[in-house]
Each structure stands twice: as C-alpha cells, then as structure tokens.
Amino acid sequence: xxxxxxxxxxxxxxxxxxxxxxxxxxxxxxxxxxxxxxxxxxxxxxxxxxxxxxxxxxxxxxxxxxxxxxxxxxxxxxxxxxxxxxxxxxxxxx
Numbered sequence: 755x756x757x758x759x760x761x762x763x764x765x766x767x768x769x770x771x772x773x774x775x776x777x778x779x780x781x782x783x784x785x786x787x788x789x790x791x792x793x794x795x796x797x798x799x800x801x802x803x804x805x806x807x808x809x810x811x812x813x814x815x816x817x818x819x820x821x822x823x824x825x826x827x828x829x830x831x832x833x834x835x836x837x838x839x840x841x842x843x844x845x846x847x848x
Contacts, residue, residue: 761847762835765825 760768760775768775794800795809835844 762832764829764832
C-alpha cells in the first residue's frame with residue numbers, strides 16, 4: 755500500500771501524515787492487520803474453525819525480508835522511470 759501510491763514518486767517522498775496524499779488510516783491499518791494475524795495464529799478456536807495450525811515464530815516473520823526486497827525493487831523501478839521517462843519500462847508502468 756505504501757509503495758503503490760504513485761507511479762514515479764518514491765515512497766520516501768510521500769507523506770502519509772499531511773499534504774495532498776495524506777492517509778493516516780493506512781498507518782492504523784498496518785498494526786491492526788498484524789494484530790489480527792497474531793490473534794488468528796495464537797487462539798486455538800480460530801485454528802479449529804479455519805482448520806489451520808499454529809505457525810512457529812521463525813516462519814511467521816519469514817516474509818518480512820521478502821517485503822523489503824519488493825519495496826527495494828519497486829523503488830529501483832521508480833528510479834528508472836524517473837531517470838528515463840521515455841524508456842520502455844516507463845511506458846509499461848501502469
């Protein structure tokens with residue numbers, strides 16, 4: 755959500771607190787989503803309803819480096835689109 759707000763502007767130049775693209779609810783939604791996933795993981799009732807098992811901590815946080823990799827690749831794509839606005843990558847960027 756943070757990365758896909760604009761086509762060419764870096765995530766570090768966007769400000770979710772104030773300005774024309776402010777979205778403070780997005781900052782509230784992230785901890786809520788993490789809390790819901792932890793609740794569903796920890797309470798046995800949810801595991802029996804959804805027919806799942808408890809996820810060990812080492813596997814629960816495994817996607818975090820992958821998320822940072824995706825943010826880095828998206829920032830690299832935006833950098834290329836800003837530097838070369840007429841290139842092929844810029845034409846296929848949404």
